[in-house]
Amino acid sequence: xxxxxxxxxxxxxxxxxxxxxxxxxxxxxxxxxxxxxxxxxxxxxxxxxxxxxxxxxxxxxxxxxxxxxxxxxxxxxxxxxxxxxxxxxxxxxxxxxxxxxxxxxxxxxxxxxxxxxxxxxxxxxxxxxxxxxxxxxxxxxxxxxxxxxxxxxxxxxxxxxxxxxxxxxxxxxxxxxxxxxxxxxxxxxxxxxxxxxxxxxxxxxxxxxxxxxxxxxxxxxxxxxxxxxxxxxxxxxxxxxxxxxxxxxxxxxxxxxxxxxxxxxxxxxxxxxxxxxxxxxxxxxxxxxxxxxxxxxxxxxxxxxxxxxxxxxxxxxx
Amino acid sequence: xxxxxxxxxxxxxxxxxxxxxxxxxxxxxxxxxxxxxxxxxxxxxxxxxxxxxxxxxxxxxxxxxxxxxxxxxxxxxxxxxxxxxxxxxxxxxxxxxxxxxxxxxxxxxxxxxxxxxxxxxxxxxxxxxxxxxxxxxxxxxxxxxxxxxxxxxxxxxxxxxxxxxxxxxxxxxxxxxxxxxxxxxxxxxxxxxxxxxxxxxxxxxxxxxxxxxxxxxxxxxxxxxxxxxxxxxxxxxxxxxxxxxxxxxxxxxxx
Ligand SMILES: Nc1ncnc2c1ncn2[C@@H]1O[C@H](COP(=O)(O)OP(=O)(O)OP(=O)(O)O)[C@@H](O)[C@H]1O
Ligand SMILES: [Mg+2]
Numbered sequence: 080x081x082x083x084x085x086x087x088x089x090x091x092x093x094x095x096x097x098x099x100x101x102x103x104x105x106x107x108x109x110x111x112x113x114x115x116x117x118x119x120x121x122x123x124x125x126x127x128x129x130x131x132x133x134x135x136x137x138x139x140x141x142x143x144x145x146x147x148x149x150x151x152x153x154x155x156x157x158x159x160x161x162x163x164x165x166x167x168x169x170x171x172x173x174x175x176x177x178x179x180x181x182x183x184x185x186x187x188x189x190x191x192x193x194x195x196x197x198x199x200x201x202x203x204x205x206x207x208x209x210x211x212x213x214x215x216x217x218x219x220x221x222x223x224x225x226x227x228x229x230x231x232x233x234x235x236x237x238x239x240x241x242x243x244x245x246x247x248x249x250x251x252x253x254x255x256x257x258x259x260x261x262x263x264x265x266x267x268x269x270x271x272x273x274x275x276x277x278x279x280x281x282x283x284x285x286x287x288x289x290x291x292x293x294x295x296x297x298x299x300x301x302x303x304x305x306x307x308x309x310x311x312x313x314x315x316x317x318x319x320x321x322x323x324x325x326x327x328x329x330x331x332x333x334x335x336x337x338x339x340x341x342x343x344x345x346x347x348x349x350x351x352x353x354x355x356x357x358x359x360x361x362x363x364x365x366x367x368x369x370x371x372x373x374x375x376x377x378x379x380x381x382x383x384x385x386x387x388x389x390x391x392x393x394x395x396x397x
Numbered sequence: 398x399x400x401x402x403x404x405x406x407x408x409x410x411x412x413x414x415x416x417x418x419x420x421x422x423x424x425x426x427x428x429x430x431x432x433x434x435x436x437x438x439x440x441x442x443x444x445x446x447x448x449x450x451x452x453x454x455x456x457x458x459x460x461x462x463x464x465x466x467x468x469x470x471x472x473x474x475x476x477x478x479x480x481x482x483x484x485x486x487x488x489x490x491x492x493x494x495x496x497x498x499x500x501x502x503x504x505x506x507x508x509x510x511x512x513x514x515x516x517x518x519x520x521x522x523x524x525x526x527x528x529x530x531x532x533x534x535x536x537x538x539x540x541x542x543x544x545x546x547x548x549x550x551x552x553x554x555x556x557x558x559x560x561x562x563x564x565x566x567x568x569x570x571x572x573x574x575x576x577x578x579x580x581x582x583x584x585x586x587x588x589x590x591x592x593x594x595x596x597x598x599x600x601x602x603x604x605x606x607x608x609x610x611x612x613x614x615x616x617x618x619x620x621x622x623x624x625x626x627x628x629x630x631x632x633x634x635x636x637x638x639x640x641x642x643x644x645x646x647x648x649x650x651x652x
Binding site: 295297298300301303304305306307311315319320395396397 | 447448449482485486488489490492494495496497498499500501509510513514515542543544555558559562
């Protein structure tokens with residue numbers, strides 16, 4: 080009883096007060112900065128007429144609104160000459176420092192990188208989630224005593240684990256329309272989602288099967304002796320116990336899919352890796368790999384954190 | 398009236414014949430102990446009764462009603478699923494290795510089957526659970542997980558879990574064999590108390606003292622059949638079958 084109450088009414092601790100104070104400071108600074116930033120037009124007007132006029136049609140401009148600051152970059156595409164201005168806290172600054180320039184570059188790449196990261200995350204989460212759902216049925220099918228279920232499920236798992244994911248992706252995106260144009264999947268994301276889901280389902284099914292079979296026979300026998308049905312035994316006794324054992328390998332699968340998601344660049348879907356390469360090529364710079372890798376690591380760290388929490392939650396009884 | 402009766406029960410694992418025409422019965426209120434050497438088929442027999450093993454041939458009657466009739470490895474007389482389930486639930490089983498559900502508390506272990514199988518309300522199931530958990534002397538452990546209990550306590554919870562289903566007969570397969578010697582007594586104590594309350598019990602055991610003190614009848618099983626049976630007084634003091642004599646000489650000397 081006491082335990083439950085504790086969970087609901089978070090005790091007011093020193094830690095909580097510090098967190099609240101930090102949040103309050105950050106929030107108010109954001110609000111003040113957002114209110115005092117110079118407008119895009121103000122920042123834009125600082126770009127020298129020289130640069131604009133000398134480049135003529137070869138003039139390219141990027142303007143970014145980051146909430147707390149505005150940034151404008153003008154570029155003469157012909158000779159690569161750029162001018163960058165940042166407007167922050169009521170002031171507009173020209174970026175011409177050798178140390179500040181790389182940061183300005185990263186700032187200007189960010190929208191494209193985050194867009195790619197969004198695709199990567201979306202693909203990973205949707206395909207792993209739906210894949211896990213499918214995998215439960217595949218795993219139960221593979222250990223079923225009925226050959227009509229066991230056979231197709233085993234074959235499915237064997238096929239999708241035994242052939243390259245990239246080939247499966249190509250088959251779905253490029254191959255299907257060749258069989259019948261009506262089967263063409265126009266949406267690249269959808270094609271990638273289907274390939275990744277089918278593939279993940281096979282891998283996770285194998286994880287789940289091993290998890291279920293690692294539960295001692297005695298658990299099945301006790302359930303049977305008490306009159307529980309097969310469905311009840313699985314859902315109340317076996318699967319909840321396997322979940323804790325499944326979490327580490329499933330977390331691993333999550334991270335594998337996150338990284339395999341870079342394969343979608345092969346069907347010209349712009350994920351984080353694809354975006355990174357595009358920027359690297361067009362600006363001939365290697366610098367862009369640093370923020371890209373940091374984004375990957377942040378996503379991985381967040382996944383790890385969530386799975387560690389889940390693991391703790393599911394091991395209360397040990 | 399016999400609660401369990403078997404006729405010519407046979408069971409093989411591949412070419413190994415483990416049970417050979419076993420005929421036996423347990424009457425209402427009776428405590429029957431099965432003793433015998435390792436590999437005799439005692440566990441297999443007990444597990445055949447509540448369908449953890451499927452027999453090749455023979456008949457099993459529960460509460461004087463036909464529960465199972467198989468010949469040549471096929472069920473001959475089919476009974477309705479409802480009847481099958483209700484007869485199955487007349488037997489409660491306690492395993493050598495407890496087999497508690499580790500992710501459920503003591504209370505949840507005990508209420509799980511009544512709620513999910515018998516569809517008893519949660520309140521009624523918990524009321525019954527408190528009763529049986531108190532009976533095995535673990536009223537103070539009700540919200541603990543099995544891993545927090547000693548082996549003896551876990552086995553007592555397993556007994557409570559079976560009792561909560563209100564079976565007419567309790568099957569025990571060497572309930573104390575997995576326990577440290579100092580924990581055996583508390584489990585046997587609970588079983589003795591249960592016997593005194595009038596519960597019908599069929600107990601496979603290596604605890605000869607328990608069989609002698611508590612059993613109404615002792616079956617000596619050897620080589621897939623019941624080689625000898627009788628009251629504990631007769632069987633332990635005056636065994637007729639040479640195999641019984643041999644077995645008793647061995648186990649009683651060891652004690
Ligand atoms: N699932 C199985 N598959 C194959 N053989 C089995 C199986 N279960 C039991 N046996 C064999 O059947 C015989 C009887 O086993 P059983 O467990 O019934 O003996 P027991 O009398 O309970 O012995 P113990 O006192 O050691 O528990 C043994 O030879 C055993 O090896
Ligand atoms: Mg045995």
